[in-house]
Amino acid sequence: MQIEKIKGHQTDQLFKAVLELKNLEECYKFFDDLCTMSEIQSLSQRFEVAHLLRLKKTYETIKNETGASTATISRVRRCFDYGNDTYDEMLGRLYPEEQPFDAARK
Numbered sequence: 001m002q003i004e005k006i007k008g009h010q011t012d013q014l015f016k017a018v019l020e021l022k023n024l025e026e027c028y029k030f031f032d033d034l035c036t037m038s039e040i041q042s043l044s045q046r047f048e049v050a051h052l053l054r055l056k057k058t059y060e061t062i063k064n065e066t067g068a069s070t071a072t073i074s075r076v077r078r079c080f081d082y083g084n085d086t087y088d089e090m091l092g093r094l095y096p097e098e099q100p101f102d103a104a105r106k
Contacts, residue, residue: 049076050087055098
């Protein structure tokens with residue numbers, strides 16, 4: 001786990017603030033103030049790449065649908081393979097009816 005690399009007071013403060021957000025509108029306002037448009041788009045794109053990987057879409061399809069580079073797609077894929085399983089966990093909460101990325105590897 002690489003979580004230890006990002007742990008600290010500032011990160012704790014940020015994450016606690018995110019956990020205090022009450023609805024989607026508050027999220028939009030908070031992230032609009034916190035991030036540049038490019039940063040928000042990048043985070044959103046990665047999450048959509050994760051969603052499409054979970055649906056077993058090909059790299060080519062993902063690239064065409066999201067505009068993500070193959071490097072970005074590969075990075076997200078590595079998180080599925082070696083990360084903390086949070087993409088799959090969050091997508092499972094958002095889309096409980098969908099089949100997981102690779103149930104056999106868990």
